[in-house]
Amino acid sequence: MNAAVISRHLPLLAAGALSLSLVAGCSTPTGPASTVPAAQRAFELALACKTNEALLDTDAAERSGGPGASLAGIERIIILQEAGRPATAAGARDVYIGKLGNDKAKIDELDRNVASGVAKLRSERKARTGKESC
Numbered sequence: 001m002n003a004a005v006i007s008r009h010l011p012l013l014a015a016g017a018l019s020l021s022l023v024a025g026c027s028t029p030t031g032p033a034s035t036v037p038a039a040q041r042a043f044e045l046a047l048a049c050k051t052n053e054a055l056l057d058t059d060a061a062e063r064s065g066g067p068g069a070s071l072a073g074i075e076r077i078i079i080l081q082e083a084g085r086p087a088t089a090a091g092a093r094d095v096y097i098g099k100l101g102n103d104k105a106k107i108d109e110l111d112r113n114v115a116s117g118v119a120k121l122r123s124e125r126k127a128r129t130g131k132e133s134c
Contacts, residue, residue: 038072074110077093
């Protein structure tokens with residue numbers, strides 16, 4: 001999956017792709033069917049401040065392979081960053097960057113997507129609970 005496709009889909013997942021129809025609005029997912037539900041569960045768990053459980057779902061999505069695995073890697077960084085685990089988020093980012101081949105434009109895009117995803121996760125939590133953070 002190329003960075004442009006990831007970039008198009010990430011904000012939806014990070015903002016809470018609460019239904020397959022949101023993702024399908026951009027394009028039809030080509031990865032395993034289990035990837036999108038795992039990403040949705042991970043987002044919902046992160047909203048509920050259940051970070052460790054959310055990370056387990058990103059693990060499942062990554063193991064499923066396909067394009068969704070790449071999205072799950074980005075989602076992992078977002079969840080860790082938003083949960084206040086900067087060192088672990090940095091490690092996950094380094095792993096992901098290794099897959100990008102250290103392409104500066106792709107790394108910059110990743111960083112923008114992570115920042116946007118963190119902001120959208122906090123915004124959705126505030127809309128639902130009245131609080132941005134856990």
